[in-house]
Amino acid sequence: MRGRRAAGWAAGLAIVLSAATLRAETVAQRYPALASKLQCTCGCATPMPQECETMKCSTRKAIDADIVWVETGPMRNDRMAVKLQYFEQKYGSRILMAPPTSGFGMVVWIMPWVAAGLGLWLVFFSIRYWRKRALPAPAATSTGEASAAAAPPAGDEAALEQVRAEMDRELRGF
Amino acid sequence: MxxxxxxxxxxxxxxxxxxxxxxxxxxxxxxxxxxxxxxxxxxxxxxxxxxxxxxxxxxxxxxxxxxxxxxxxxxxxxxxxxxxxxxxxxxxxxxxxxxxxxxxxxxxxxxxxxxxxxxxxxxxxxxxxxxxxxxxxxxxxxxxxxxxxxxxxxxxxxxxxxxxxxxxxxxxxxxxxxxxxxxxxxxxxxxxxxxxxxxxxxxxxxPLLQYAQMVIHPPMLYLGYVGFSVPFAFCLAALIKRYPGDRWIHVTRRWTMVAWLFLTIGIVLGGNWAYRVLGWGGYWAWDPVENAAFLPWLTATAFLHSVMMQEKRGMLKVWNVWLVFATFLLAVFGDFITRTGLVASVHAFAQSNIGPWFVVFFIVALLVCGWAYFRNRDFLKSENALESTVSRESGFLFNNFILLVITFAVLWGTVFPVVSEWVEGQKIDVGRVFFDRINVPLFLFLLFLTGVGPLLAWRRTSLNSLKRNFTAPAVVGVLVAVASLLGGVRDPYPIVCFGLAGFVLTTIAMEFTRGASVIRRRGGGGVLGGWPAALTQLTLRNTRRYGGYIVHVGIILIAIGIAGSGLNQQAQGAMPYHAQMRIGPYTLVSENYTQNDNANYASNSLEVAVERGGQYVTTMYPARRFYKASNQDQSMVAIRSTPLADLYLVYAGNDPNSGDPILHAYWNPLMVWIWIGAIVTALGTLLAMLPNRRPSGGAPGGIAAKAAAAPVEEVHA
Incomplete structure (x- = not known):
């Protein structure tokens, strides 16, 4: 009977200890996950997991404490977006390592790719336009660039060989 | 006075x-x-x-x-x-x-x-x-x-x-x-x-400015910014005057190279200062002021590439003119955001009332550029057309496309807080995550083009030429990527970057050896007749081309250094007497703790013995200074650089309870290659600005002379 009771206590203790360990691990794991999405707002813009050495920084400790509070307090089970919203409301959007991917924040992410798409279209349009305009091997450009004029007609292997031979002959004279 | x-x-x-x-x-x-x-x-x-x-x-x-x-x-x-x-x-x-x-x-x-x-x-x-x-x-x-x-x-x-x-x-x-x-x-x-x-x-x-780099960095940066006024003035003058021929673009290019060189040195010195002074282990944070310097650098880089289209083929004239205008306007814009407090930055000057002056100047400059362009746009018609999609011309187009997309992304991210405040009434700040996510893939594609572009021929590149030129570099690139994967690199971006670095460096090495071997075969290697003499002759005969390749080598070395940051490690802890900390392959041992005082500052310093595999390596002294006049304190970072990695120690303060010094240690692989790459880039640019040395003998106007002075593939391809 006594042995059973002792075993029960031991099992209970083990469960409590495991739960405590699990909880500690969860907080330890959660901290970097949240902190890596935040940056110091003192002006250095250093990610929270790193030290801010730029100047006397009074904000980092407060943010650090807030991260621990969020991960251990009533918000611990909330979605990451909700947690980030809390920090954004308290410290402003400067605290976020990356702009939000919703609302007007989405625009910042989209625009570079829109510009890339337009640029790509412009490049292909230019290539197509120029190819349509292309004349069959102009004799010499008005830029007077000897090198361009000296280039053989595209794909003309015979002319290429001729140029190579001529070049070799002249190089012998060096 | x-x-x-x-x-x-x-x-x-x-x-x-x-x-x-x-x-x-x-x-x-x-x-x-x-x-x-x-x-x-x-x-x-x-x-x-x-x-x-x-x-x-x-x-x-x-x-x-x-x-x-x-x-x-x-x-x-x-x-x-x-x-x-x-x-x-x-x-x-x-x-x-x-x-x-x-x-x-x-x-x-x-x-x-x-x-x-x-x-x-x-x-x-x-x-x-x-x-x-x-x-x-x-x-x-x-x-x-x-x-x-x-x-x-x-x-x-x-x-x-x-x-x-x-x-x-x-x-x-x-x-x-x-x-x-x-x-x-x-x-x-x-x-x-x-x-x-x-x-x-x-x-x-x-105190942040009391460093050797800070004595040199701003003048270099300003020489770059201000220098873009000169090519802008010549370009605008040529457009207004409708100057005949394309030689005015040479004048513009030369002045742009001078400004570009200074701006490059200024930007890198700024990065070096941030790395050595700010004590966060990094060198670039996509801060608005950093971006302000980077923007004109990007457009100037695009111009220095696309100008070749105009010089060789009489193409992209409108594009080039606007790149020169954009570079100048972005330099003015950079000055504007740095000085007016438009965007928050740790580097910016205090807010001031000179903003409206800059706005007026910027608008006037833009209007003058627009007026000059619309009045003389017929003067900028292309003289030639693109003959093939696989050609040097296309390479330059894509190069410019990528550079301009990066420019837009950086500009957009920099001004977005202001835009969002106008639109929504609430400022949305853009951190480095945005810039990294958008720009890293674009820069990798740019690296690829750095290798591909020079191997493409003007007008058209045949399939045989592609095979001949690209097989060896592609094989080397793949081998380097596999080797880095086997060496423990897991992040995909560094793997791709190392692979591309291998690819590009091989293409450049092939270009040098191909040209030098021709000179050697013809006995043009000088008295010694060896490779060094042949390579020197080759480079001096076409300084612009081979100087440009050396610039590319510098950029690749910088890219290798940046990719190395994907492997960084860091550790932090209190370091009482004889305490130990492990970082990378090193063990750090706290040996001593000293205090010093002079008229300018008081300082605390930690003496850290560095060991590797039980063997003593060196002693480092990270410190923290308190400047009396400005009442500010500042970390004095201790750095040990080797070609493989930097050991970077920061005295992070004292433990509030025990009073023990706190050490923050970083192990930054390949960091030194960023600074070496910058030096190589500067040397390559200086070389590219030298006049070509004419080869002795040979027909002056002959094909051989032209071949030495002109890109090799123009006659090879």
């Missing part, structure tokens, strides 16, 4: 204003005497602004705290060399410094035009377009003319282009000078006296 300085900047404004007005009237009336007078006035601006600068430096060195600028930015205990740096450490002084550099550039350009005019006088034949449009101004300079230039010479000589465009370029440079001199005189004068009693000592220089 303060009054003398004030008078000097006022006189400089009068001279610059006269230079602009006399230049405009002289050009309009073709009055050579008036133009000559305008140019002399423009040249006189530099010595007069120099007097103002000397006055301000004198006031700083004399600790004259009656002057507000000196009291705000200097103090008695500041060492001599940092007192010189006070000149550009504040808003007013740095604006005067900017004006001084700008007038110096204008002075050199005008002096160059006089020297260049000494060989050939402008033609006066009625049919000569240059004489009709530009020659009047050029002839104004009292130089000994030996013979008249022909029409062909007018069109083809970069020397004549420089000289003939100078009168109008001087007017444009003078107008820019006027803007900055207006600021110096009426908006941000460095010679204003304090309205209150003179303080016994000044506030001192910001």
């Amino acid at each position: 303060q009054l003398f300085g004030s008078f000097a900047i006022l006189l400089a404004l009068v001279l610059a204003g006269y230079g602009v007005l006399a230049g405009i009237f002289g050009l309009a009336r073709r009055d050579t005497r008036l133009i000559a007078s305008a140019q002399r006035a423009a040249m006189a601006v530099f010595p007069v602004v120099t007097v103002a600068v000397v006055c301000l430096v004198g006031l700083i060195l004399r600790n004259d705290f009656t002057v507000a600028y000196v009291a705000e930015h200097s103090n008695r205990a500041l060492p001599f060399y940092y007192k010189i740096a006070v000149l550009w450490s504040g808003q007013e002084g740095s604006l005067l410094f900017w004006t001084w550099l700008l007038s110096g550039y204008a002075f050199i350009a005008l002096l160059g035009a006089r020297r260049k005019a000494r060989g050939i006088a402008p033609a006066t034949a009625p049919g000569n377009l240059a004489a009709a449009t530009a020659g009047a101004g050029a002839a104004a300079l009292p130089v000994p003319a030996t013979r008249a230039a022909t029409d062909e010479e007018e069109a083809l000589s970069p020397r004549l282009a420089h000289r003939n465009l100078m009168p109008l370029a001087a007017v444009i440079l003078g107008a820019i000078e006027c803007f900055f001199l207006l600021l110096n005189n009426f908006a941000a004068s460095p010679f204003v006296t304090l309205p209150v009693a003179t303080p016994p000592d000044g506030n001192g220089l910001n």
Whole structure:
């Protein structure tokens, strides 16, 4: 009977200890996950997991404490977006390592790719336009660039060989 | 001295204003005497602004705290060399410094035009377009003319282009000078006296600026920013004058290279300063002020590539003109956001009231550019067409496309907080995650093009040529990527970057060896006849091409260094006596803790023994200083650099409970290659600016001579 009771206590203790360990691990794991999405707002813009050495920084400790509070307090089970919203409301959007991917924040992410798409279209349009305009091997450009004029007609292997031979002959004279 | 300085900047404004007005009237009336007078006035601006600068430096060195600028930015205990740096450490002084550099550039350009005019006088034949449009101004300079230039010479000589465009370029440079001199005189004068009693000592220089790099970094950056005014002036002048031929673009390119070199050095020194001073283990944070320097660098880089399309094929003229305009406008924009507090930055100057001045100047400059373009756009028609999608021309198009997308992304991310505040009433800040996510893949594609572009032939590249040129580099690239994967690199970006670095370096090595082997076969390797001599000959025969390749090697080395940051490690902990910490392959042992005090600062220093595999390696001394005048403290980082990795130690403060020193250690692989790459880039640029050395013997106009001076694939492909 006594042995059973002792075993029960031991099992209970083990469960409590495991739960405590699990909880500690969860907080330890959660901290970097949240902190890596935040940056110091003192002006250095250093990610929270790193030290801010730029100047006397009074904000980092407060943010650090807030991260621990969020991960251990009533918000611990909330979605990451909700947690980030809390920090954004308290410290402003400067605290976020990356702009939000919703609302007007989405625009910042989209625009570079829109510009890339337009640029790509412009490049292909230019290539197509120029190819349509292309004349069959102009004799010499008005830029007077000897090198361009000296280039053989595209794909003309015979002319290429001729140029190579001529070049070799002249190089012998060096 | 303060009054003398004030008078000097006022006189400089009068001279610059006269230079602009006399230049405009002289050009309009073709009055050579008036133009000559305008140019002399423009040249006189530099010595007069120099007097103002000397006055301000004198006031700083004399600790004259009656002057507000000196009291705000200097103090008695500041060492001599940092007192010189006070000149550009504040808003007013740095604006005067900017004006001084700008007038110096204008002075050199005008002096160059006089020297260049000494060989050939402008033609006066009625049919000569240059004489009709530009020659009047050029002839104004009292130089000994030996013979008249022909029409062909007018069109083809970069020397004549420089000289003939100078009168109008001087007017444009003078107008820019006027803007900055207006600021110096009426908006941000460095010679204003304090309205209150003179303080016994000044506030001192910001501790963050008390480093050797900070003495060099701002002047280099300013030389870059300001330098873009010169190609802008020549480009705008050529467009307004409809200067014949394409030689004006050579003048623009050369000046752009000078500014690009300085800006590159300035940006890298800034990164090096951030790395060595700020103590967060990094070198680039996509801060708005960093971005402001990066933006004109990107467009200037795009121009230095696409200008070859215009020089070789008479294409992309509109594009090039707008790249030069954009580079100048972005330099002005950078100055604007740095000085007005438009966007928050740790590097920015204090907020000031000069914002509207910059806005007006920016709008006027943009309107002038637009007017000049729409009035003369028919002058910029392409002379040739693209013949194949697989060609050097396409390579340049894609190169420019990527560079411009990066420019847009950086600009967009930089101004987005302001845009979001306008639109939503709430500021949305953009951190480095955005910039990294958008730009890293684009930069990797740019690296790929760095390898591909030079191997493509002008006009068209055949399939055989592609196979011949790309097989070996592609194999090396794949092998390097696999080796880095096997070596423990798991992040995909560094793996791709290392692979591309292998690919590009192989293509460049092939280009050098191919050219040098031809010279060696023909006995052109000099007395020794070896590879070094052949490579030297090859490089000196076409400095622009091979200098450009060396620049590419530098960029690749920088990319390798940046990719190394994907493997960084860090650790932090209290370090009482004999405590140990492990980081990378090293064990750090706390040996001692010392304190020091002098007139400028008090410091705490930690002595850390570094061991590797139980063997002593070195001792490092991270410290923390408290600057008395400014009442600020600052980390003094200790760094041990090796080709493989940097060990980076920061004294992070003391434990509030135990008082033990806290050490933050970083292990940064391949970091040193960023700085080596920057040096290689600078050397390559300097080489590319040298004139080609003509090979001795051989027919001067023959194909061999052209082959040495022209890209190899033009005759190979």
